[in-house]
Amino acid sequence: MTTVETAKYVIEILEGMELIHSYGNELSEYNAPPEVVTRSEYNCESDVWYTALVIWEILQPGSSPFAFGNTTSTTTQKTVFENWPRKYEEIRNDILFDCWTIDCALRPKMSKIRSSFLETCGSMIQSEVSHCEMGTDYEKMEDLNPYERTLNALAGSV
Template sequence: MDILKTFGIPTVTLNQFPPEMLLLNQYTESSDVWSTAVVIWEIMAAGNPPFPVDKEVRFGEEAVTPSVPWPEKYLQIKDKILFDCWNHNCSLRPSIHHLRGTFVAIFEKLIADSSYEIPIPTTYLPMRAPDIAQPTYAEQIYHAGM
C-alpha cells in the first residue's frame, strides 16, 4: 500500500496554486478565478508572475498576498477586479463571469477609442519573406547534377 509522505511534497508558489488548494487541499470555482487572474497577469507582464517565485508556500504555512504593482504599459486597462481575484477569502473573489465581463467592457471601450495602441513585446518579430530567396532542396539537387 502506497502512503503519501508529506515531506516528499515539493514547495510551490501562489503562481501555481491558490492558497486554499495548497493549505486545505480544497479546489473550487473560486480557485479557478485565482488561477485565471495569474494567467491574465502573466500575459500582461510578458511572462512575469504576480507573486515572487522565491517566496515558496509550504503546506501548513500561512500564505501572505504580496503587493503587486500594475504593469505601467497597461495603465489604460487597470482594474481593481483582477486584484480582488487574489483575495485569500474565496467567498470575496469575483466570479469568473464577472471577471470576464469587466475585461470585455474595458476592451470594448478601448476599441471604440482609436487612440489606444496595444504595446508590442520586444521579442516580437514580424513574419516576412527572406531578403534573398534560397533554392529549394530539389533545385539544389537539380543544379548539382548538371
C-alpha cells in the same frame, strides 16, 4: 500584441473558464491559491485565482504577480509594477487583484470578471479599432453603440 488581440485572448480565456465550470471540471495546479496549498481544497473560486494568473501573464509576459522569497523578490516585484503597461493598470487594479483575495468566497465569479473586463477594455478596443482602415464592415457598424461595436470588432478578429 495589440489591445484588440490581447482583449480577444482574455475574453476567450474567460469564456473557456465559464464553459469548464459549467461541466464541473477543474484545472491542474500552477501557482496554487491558498485553499489548494493549505487545505487541498479545489473549487470554482480556485479557477478564478488561476485565470487571473493567466491574464496577468498575457498582459505582463515573464512576470509573476506574487513576490516570492527575500528582498530581491520585493525589488523584482517593484520592477514588475513599474514596467506594467500603463493601458492595463485599471485591469490590474480593478479586476485581477480581486481574484487573489485570500478568502476564496470573496473572489468574483467568472461572469463578473468577464463583464468587468469587457467594460474596462471596451473603450480601449474601440479606440484601437477606429484607427484601423475603414471599409465596408465599418459602414455596417456605424449605427451600433460602442459596446456593440466592440463585440463585433472582437468577433470579426477571431
